[in-house]
Amino acid sequence: MLHIVACIKQVPDTKIIKMNPKTNTMDRASAPAILNPYDAHAVEEAVRIKNRYGGTVSVLTMGPPPAVKAIKKCIEIGADEGYMISDRKFAGADTLATSYALTKALEKIQKITPVDLILCGKMTIDGDTGQVGPGIARRLDIPPLTSVKKVEEVNQDAGHIIVHRKIEDGHEVIKSSLPCLLSVEKEINEVPYSPFPNMIKAARYEPNIWSVDDLEDVDIKQLGLKGSPTIVAKVWAPPKPEGGKMLEGSTNEQVDQILSVILEKKELFDAKGGS
Amino acid sequence: MNLEDYHGVWVFIEEQEGTIAPVSLELLGAGRRLADKRGVELAGVIIGNQVKPLASTVFEYGADVVYVYDQTIFKDYRTESYMKALLHCCETYKPEIILFGATSTGKDLASAVATDLPTGLTADTTELDVEEDTGLLLASRPAFGGNIMATILCKKYRPQMATVRPKVMKALEAETGRTGKLVEEKIDIKEEDIRTKVLDIVKATTKKVRIDEADIIVSGGKGLGSEEGFQLIHRLAETLGGAVGASRDVVEAGWIEHHHQVGQTGVTVTPKIYFAIGISGAIQHLVGMKNSSMIIAINKDPEAPIFEACHYGIVGDAFEIIPLLIEQFSQALEKEEVNHVGEV
Ligand SMILES: Cc1cc2nc3c(=O)[nH]c(=O)nc-3n(C[C@H](O)[C@H](O)[C@H](O)COP(=O)(O)OP(=O)(O)OC[C@H]3O[C@@H](n4cnc5c(N)ncnc54)[C@H](O)[C@@H]3O)c2cc1C
Numbered sequence: 001m002l003h004i005v006a007c008i009k010q011v012p013d014t015k016i017i018k019m020n021p022k023t024n025t026m027d028r029a030s031a032p033a034i035l036n037p038y039d040a041h042a043v044e045e046a047v048r049i050k051n052r053y054g055g056t057v058s059v060l061t062m063g064p065p066p067a068v069k070a071i072k073k074c075i076e077i078g079a080d081e082g083y084m085i086s087d088r089k090f091a092g093a094d095t096l097a098t099s100y101a102l103t104k105a106l107e108k109i110q111k112i113t114p115v116d117l118i119l120c121g122k123m124t125i126d127g128d129t130g131q132v133g134p135g136i137a138r139r140l141d142i143p144p145l146t147s148v149k150k151v152e153e154v155n156q157d158a159g160h161i162i163v164h165r166k167i168e169d170g171h172e173v174i175k176s177s178l179p180c181l182l183s184v185e186k187e188i189n190e191v192p193y194s195p196f197p198n199m200i201k202a203a204r205y206e207p208n209i210w211s212v213d214d215l216e217d218v219d220i221k222q223l224g225l226k227g228s229p230t231i232v233a234k235v236w237a238p239p240k241p242e243g244g245k246m247l248e249g250s251t252n253e254q255v256d257q258i259l260s261v262i263l264e265k266k267e268l269f270d271a272k273g274g275s
Numbered sequence: 276m277n278l279e280d281y282h283g284v285w286v287f288i289e290e291q292e293g294t295i296a297p298v299s300l301e302l303l304g305a306g307r308r309l310a311d312k313r314g315v316e317l318a319g320v321i322i323g324n325q326v327k328p329l330a331s332t333v334f335e336y337g338a339d340v341v342y343v344y345d346q347t348i349f350k351d352y353r354t355e356s357y358m359k360a361l362l363h364c365c366e367t368y369k370p371e372i373i374l375f376g377a378t379s380t381g382k383d384l385a386s387a388v389a390t391d392l393p394t395g396l397t398a399d400t401t402e403l404d405v406e407e408d409t410g411l412l413l414a415s416r417p418a419f420g421g422n423i424m425a426t427i428l429c430k431k432y433r434p435q436m437a438t439v440r441p442k443v444m445k446a447l448e449a450e451t452g453r454t455g456k457l458v459e460e461k462i463d464i465k466e467e468d469i470r471t472k473v474l475d476i477v478k479a480t481t482k483k484v485r486i487d488e489a490d491i492i493v494s495g496g497k498g499l500g501s502e503e504g505f506q507l508i509h510r511l512a513e514t515l516g517g518a519v520g521a522s523r524d525v526v527e528a529g530w531i532e533h534h535h536q537v538g539q540t541g542v543t544v545t546p547k548i549y550f551a552i553g554i555s556g557a558i559q560h561l562v563g564m565k566n567s568s569m570i571i572a573i574n575k576d577p578e579a580p581i582f583e584a585c586h587y588g589i590v591g592d593a594f595e596i597i598p599l600l601i602e603q604f605s606q607a608l609e610k611e612e613v614n615h616v617g618e619v
């Protein structure tokens with residue numbers, strides 16, 4: 001039986017987030033917290049693999065206590081178990097420290113049930129680095145497969161997986177040994193509305209919550225702010241672009257003005273006009 | 276870690292079938308600036324199969340040194356094999372800065388290498404600078420979906436690593452005949468030790484418009500109302516000989532495929548003319564197109580943020596304006612043709 005773990009993160013909805021114009025900081029309270037949309041696809045894919053080949057899906061998150069809600073959302077999608085690591089010592093982690101903490105949790109989960117496959121989202125919508133997945137794979141010394149847009153075959157007996165990985169102008173078909181880690185693209189699947197029984201299960205579900213002390217062989221120096229080589233030194237609002245010239249006159253006149261402006265870039269049309 | 280032991284700026288040269296990715300040449304331009312400011316060498320690192328001849332191009336675009344790993348095992352990009360070569364090169368020559376294109380390959384490789392070294396990695400950088408005396412890399416990037424910009428530093432670890440978005444840095448003019456020091460390296464890896472195999476590489480069959488290379492882009496947004504309405508965008512693009520772009524909401528509505536999406540989670544574009552029609556001008560869209568030489572916005576809402584970001588704005592209905600543009604432009608071109616004929 002396959003054991004698939006999806007790593008998930010709760011994020012502020014960056015579509016709704018408001019900036020404080022005075023301090024140029026984000027008003028986090030203005031944005032509702034949601035399950036990172038890319039991670040919903042990772043969980044959905046894990047559930048689809050489970051439905052195809054049998055197995056169990058667990059989800060893992062590192063975050064503050066309210067992140068339990070993101071786990072419940074994953075139970076709605078169809079995950080079976082949820083794990084959360086939550087501790088002030090994790091706070092301020094960059095991707096190196098985040099992948100370290102998550103790896104320590106994964107090692108503990110492995111001891112409960114060996115893991116065949118780890119799924120991550122392509123990136124989060126807040127940090128949007130896409131670096132945590134490959135980081136976990138390196139730390140566990142399993143192959144990282146990023147930009148995955150299709151899982152073609154999982155063969156636990158033969159110990160391999162075949163996936164399609166997106167590249168700049170097409171895709172690669174890759175065969176990898178198991179266990180391995182995939183970061184998935186959005187186009188890998190569509191997340192349907194959750195079935196009602198899952199919603200009831202989710203409402204009652206209590207995830208496993210661990211602090212640093214619950215993990216083994218943890219090097220405190222590699223956690224949180226202390227374990228993070230990168231620091232956010234300065235944050236500012238992107239410069240407002242300068243307003244342009246608003247055209248005036250009747251629609252016809254405005255179209256005329258635009259035409260003369262674009263025809264000035266004559267070299268663009270020479271090939272066309274001259275042929 | 277003794278920071279003083281690390282010298283030089285490196286660019287990972289991404290290559291496919293004997294062609295260098297444009298972003299790598301752009302990064303050589305950016306890297307040259309950083310290296311000059313620091314008074315250190317700029318190097319390119321090429322990993323691949325039969326890639327040694329590419330070194331001359333890398334020199335012409337500004338590198339002083341090229342490190343080459345030219346072995347059959349590197350025929351396909353695989354994280355494990357490429358990572359080993361790059362780690363080997365870092366351990367041997369200790370660079371202070373390494374830049375990668377923020378492409379599927381560049382991001383994949385950089386994340387793996389940074390974890391193993393270990394060191395800090397700044398993602399999707401759009402601005403780069405370096406402190407002359409300390410050598411501290413100032414890497415700035417959009418985050419929170421483009422709502423903020425952040426400057427990321429890596430003070431205590433070396434090398435300092437960053438992935439950089441394609442199209443935001445400028446390549447230098449190639450200097451023909453410029454050469455430098457070629458260093459050939461080899462590492463010992465066996466095929467059996469690599470746990471992934473590339474079974475096939477499938478090129479996109481539909482003739483994909485490379486909007487990142489287009490001179491004219493006509494982009495449409497949700498304001499076009501429907502997939503049918505969006506056809507007007509295709510028609511205008513065709514008339515102007517341009518490519519079609521779109522906002523994310525249009526892609527999510529399924530009116531067009533994702534590779535047409537301009538913006539934070541789409542493509543960064545730098546055309547000579549960019550039309551934004553029926554696009555509100557959300558920050559995530561603006562970050563992808565703001566470096567276009569001329570931006571023309573058409574929107575029926577005079578308050579739409581896109582008007583803050585354009586060079587020319589028309590307040591009006593797309594369904595009225597696009598057909599007029601198509602008609603008038605075709606006429607203007609015809610006239611030109613007549614003139615050309617007349618001149619002969
Ligand atoms: C403004 C700003 C800029 C930043 N820039 C950088 C930077 O350039 N480099 C850097 O190293 N750090 C950076 N960080 C820190 C980074 O956002 C955090 O380390 C964050 O915890 C993880 O990175 P991410 O959100 O980018 O995740 P990504 O790497 O984008 O996430 C990929 C996947 O990893 C999994 N995952 C990520 N986080 C978790 C989690 N907490 N629990 C479970 N699964 C998870 C999910 O599956 C997710 O889809 C920045 C932070 C801020 C606020």
Ligand SMILES: Cc1cc2nc3c(=O)[nH]c(=O)nc-3n(C[C@H](O)[C@H](O)[C@H](O)COP(=O)(O)OP(=O)(O)OC[C@H]3O[C@@H](n4cnc5c(N)ncnc54)[C@H](O)[C@@H]3O)c2cc1C
Pocket residue numbers: 013014015125419420495496497498499521522523524525536537538539540541542552553554555556557558559560563573574575576579591592593594
């Ligand atoms: C993490 C994240 C990443 C994102 N990445 C991207 C990205 O890469 N690219 C992107 O584009 N967006 C991105 N978005 C989405 C972005 O926030 C906006 O939602 C999106 O750009 C809006 O698309 P739109 O302008 O087409 O639609 P709308 O905001 O709905 O705007 C439609 C506009 O059309 C105008 N209009 C209506 N009818 C007409 C008419 N008849 N004639 C003329 N004008 C008309 C309206 O006045 C309005 O201004 C991202 C969001 C998030 C949170």
